[in-house]
Amino acid sequence: MEISKNFDFKAAENKWYTHWLDQKYFESTPDDREPYTVVIPPPNVTGILHMGHCLNNTIQDILVRRARMMGKNACWVPGTDHASIATEAKVVQMLRERGIQKASLSRNEFLGYAWEWKEKYGGIILQQLKKLGCSLDWNRTSFTMDPDYYNSVIHVFNDLYTKGYIYRGKRMINWDPRAKTALSDEEVIFKEVQGKLYFLKYQLVDADGNKLPLADAGITIATVRPETILGDAAIAVNPNDERFKHLIGSYAVVPLIDRKIPIIGDDYVATDFGSGALKITPAHDMNDNQIGIKHGLAVYDILNEDGTLSNEAQLLIGKDRFEARKEIVVLLEQAGHVVKIEDYVHQVGFSERTDVVVEPRLSLQWWVDMKKIAGPALSAVQDGEINFHPAKFKNLYRHWMENIKDWCISRQLWWGHQIPAWYDAEGRFVVAMNEKDAIEKFSKAYNIDNPQLKQDEDCLDTWFSSWLWPFEVFKGISNPGNKDVSYYYPTQSLVTAPEIIFFWVARMIMAGYEYMGKKPFSDVYFTGIVRDTQGRKMSKQLGNSPDLLEMIDEIGADAVRFGILIASPAGNDLLWDKASNEQGRNFINKLWNALKLIEIWKEKAKANLSAEEVSLASDWPHQWFDARLRASSAEIDQLMAQYKLSEALKTLYSLIWDDFCSWYLEWVKPGFEKPMDQAHLDKVINNFEMLLERLHPFMPFVTEEIYHLLREQQNVDLCVRQLDQTLQPTSSDAQTLKEGEVLKSAITAIRDARVKAQIKNKDAVEIYCTAQEQADWEIIRPLLSKQVNASSFSFTTDAIANSIQLVVGSAKLYIKSEQAIDTSAQRKTIEDEL
């Protein structure tokens, strides 16, 4: 067979991926083998493949391919997440480009466009995963808004509501004024912002209700959001603060709008911050809200849902909050209320999805009482029922679970699972599976015939559907106890990013115990964050995120997989450099050249020579490589069991490059223009196959290609070939490996000597060594007589007594033991002679 000079990765990637799909290798049905199940963390339906996905899915593919080759029933489920906020934002943007306002559409019209968008663009990322070589079972592709999945989400809502775990309540929530929706605490990202701290003086009111002149008296508060004074309901001071305690019980006046508000005492107020007096705005601050409830204060909601000022603000109505901030400062200055303005660096919450400043806002939302379902999920991780890799995330998880807060699950969006609650005009409601049931329930509950009901406009948080992912992809709720879910659930490994440990991982564990009565997975592998060489996160804004598909096109999926994995220490972020792709490419090239060498040997073996002419007489190199392979395999098994994939790959890399190519192939290499013995060649090919087996999960395309070129006809394809799992080190391996080490150093010494001898034109060199070294050399004496190597060097032992003579070309080298002398000094002398 003609082997091309270089590996044609494009042809191989196309050829093998198509072939694997044709052979249905990745499809899975329950049988009597042990299952190995992985569910993909469903990427956003809007997503495109980036480095994080690349790392994450390469790792999953390695685990799954390896499991498949170890005889397990491997099942890797693909799918996408409807990603309510992200997708809705994309659709709104698309409509805007077409000149359509969302507000002008009905819910159904909007959803029509959204589905249209999803059918057209959604799931691009799944196609991209194919390019990476991911061995997913595409028949099982799921979407969190598939009809069955949708119903299951609704069912779970009903069930939790019935159990009393879900309630509706008016609470402070994080409001995203751009997406016009509530956010959970986890969706808020705090960033440090350079802002201003405004010190504002409020007029005091005397006992008779008269306002005292601002110049004489007043109370100064500090705020970073001066526009919110319009919603002030009180001023609070610390009851122990000597400066202000006499004012408690009196009143002040909100500047510009003349609202009379009480001055109250509360321990919450810090005496050493700002002015020591705190304005209380119950509608727009989490803590103020608590204080407001405690003191029974009025609530003035001065913001509209889009972040503009409401009628209740009385001033600057309709202005955006940031515009209003600027303007109100001018007004306050004119009225003499501004004492001073200081620069101030503080933390401000931003929406994870839209990156706008989040407003704390009081609103009526749906909540899950997390304390009621967190119990089993906490102990499962504590007791090692579920293992985290790396284990450090166990602490983090415990802390969060022990301090868990209720989960706000309603979102003011249309794209998603509509909350299954139906209301009448008076606001009375029932929770039901559908409208028909709702009417029935409502009639019963309130004793009304034919009630006119309207379904809740809001949607459920995306994570309220994805927490069912590990079992609902097998229809664990829509078709309970079916064959697939009983066989493939619980899954084995979950590979995900630590950022979503609370969003997703913790909640999946809770849902798993609640609905399946079993953990959703046994092991969670948290990957690091992919950063650039300067340690910055990959991001669109920085432009440091490479185009993955372009890279795959340039250098091949195998090289990219190698590149990202070799740079990925277990449990740490990885600083990714494009150069590591080149290391991957070089490695592929090395494999390819080994194939070319073997191809030459095949030709030589055809020469059909007599036994005498076949000079390679010793089996020792094979014995040595077998021992080496056994040792490395055991090591790789161990590393893989600990999810140290990067190290496993490094071990393989050095096994192939150093042991196989640099030593083993040299030792079995026939002399120049000498024939090749077929038995030896078969053994070499056999060993190469063993290496390809082990490398295949990491670099599937090049290994499959080489595997098929090695022999004319292969019985099975490499991707489903069964790994020889009996490969364990034997008792004699240690001795064999030791011999190998000594031989390596002997050969190295000879090379050195040869170089030196040639330089000095000497034809014989002596090296003196210690007794220990002499003993080491003795180990290989029997090997030397076997003429281990037929081409570069030859060895004889028939020389001077008590020494080993090495013949290197025309140069002879004697290794002698000289115990009495100082070896380093002696050596130096010899080197000088040379």
Place this chain on the structure above:
RNA sequence: GGAACAUUAGCUCAGUUGGUUUAGAGCAUUACUUUGACAGAGUAGGGGUCACUGGUUCGAGUCCAGUAUGUUCCACCA
């Protein structure tokens, strides 16, 4: 403010319960080597006060305390 984790060669990292004379690997770098699978290669070499300061010990990269720096998570004082 609280916590977790980290700090070993230019870079990225190994270093098992403290014990092989001289602390490892890959990449990068330097010198040399090009008709025999492979210059996308080979060979050889350089490069480290194991963050710092103390302590425990016969012995510390490894254990303890403190300091510094960094990363991440949690909380958040207007």
